[in-house]
Amino acid sequence: MIAYESLQQVNKEFMDEYTTAFQEVLHGGWYILGKQVGQFEQSFANYCGVQHCIGVASGLDALVLSLRYFGFKPGDEVIVPANTYIASILAVMQVGLKPVLVEPDIHTYNIDPKKIESAITTRTKAILVVHLYGKMCDMDPILQLATQYDLKIVEDCAQAHGADYKGGKAGSFGDFGAFSFYPTKNLGALGDAGAITCQGDELNSSIRTLRNYGSSAKYVFDEVGYNSRLDEVQAAFLSVKLKYLDKITAHKQKLAGIYLRELKSDFIRPTVQTGFEDVYHIFAVRHPERDRLKKYLLEHGIGTEIHYPIAPHQQKAMQGILSGVGYPISEEIHRTILSLPISYGHTEADITKVVEVMNKFS
DSSP: OBOSOOHHHHHGGGHHHHHHHHHHHHHHOOOBSSHHHHHHHHHHHHHHTOSEEEEESOHHHHHHHHHHHTTOOTTOEEEEETTSOHHHHHHHHHTTOEEEEEOBOTTTOSBOHHHHGGGOOTTEEEEEEEOGGGOOOOHHHHHHHHHHHTOEEEEEOTTOTTOEETTEETTSSSSEEEEEOOTTSTTOOSSOOEEEEESSHHHHHHHHHHHBTTEEETTEEOSOOOBOOOBHHHHHHHHHHHTTHHHHHHHHHHHHHHHHHHSOTTSBOOOOOTTEEOOOSSEEEEOTTHHHHHHHHHHTTBOOBOSOSSOGGGSGGGTTTSOOSOOHHHHHHHHHEEEEOOOTTOOHHHHHHHHHHHTTOO
16 A cells, blocks of 8 residues: 555654654753754744744644734735635634635646736735645745735745745745644644744744743733744754755655656646746646546555645635635636645655556546
């Protein structure tokens, strides 16, 4: 059986270093906002090419705190891609703002810059871009629109650790970059964890205050904040894995290369573009008979996933909340998308086997 992903296999190489890191935290006697968090924050900021990184409890919290910082008024609008994971939309709602969906590009699966301007109103305050599947959005036209209309930019980088656009890494383009370190990510912790990247000391200090109950000094509370702190154990694990992130990315890119070269044209493969370095958190293909293909692969011992089977505007929880005249491109993606095995724990032989089986599908 070629599983879609085995986290045990993915993390096998790092286990000895994880054990050492855990022992250091365990015996160090400092478990919240200590040196492990500080070290990881500095290392990840350097990796992303930004001044600051603030560790938080999850990727959702990273989005919520980023949006909360701006102090938008209830009902102000934030533009969000129509095919994103639900967390992007929940973050907007949890800050009392209105998510406005914009269709993705059918080729890249990221928000279509050409469709953003028509969604901007007098209430629009920000664009939340999502670098889906490990491919960055086309940032130049989005940044131009943000300047033209005086909009803030938050990058949802949950699937794009290390992804590059024209020489800049994910999390270095917007006012904030919001990262998830959920265990399945290319840079995954062994539990929930997240971080926010930013430039500028004022943004950094404000987010640090917000994540810690609104406190900038012990028992002194400047504003109503949150309890959202990256813990020492997860920070220690992340510092171990960060050293290997480029190696992990290179391995996944090599596996992606096999798919891109050898899968027959029946399967719509990810778009490769000049100026983009994709990190393939997910390798998603599309096929009009996706469900039958998924069943066929499972019958042949190959596990797959669907990211994601239901469009956000079709979710029960979003009924009466997300408005619009319809999102046919998003619906087409959700109806046909299938994620293939491409983890750090897979071998080239695994992927070659997947290709052989897929190419016999008819």
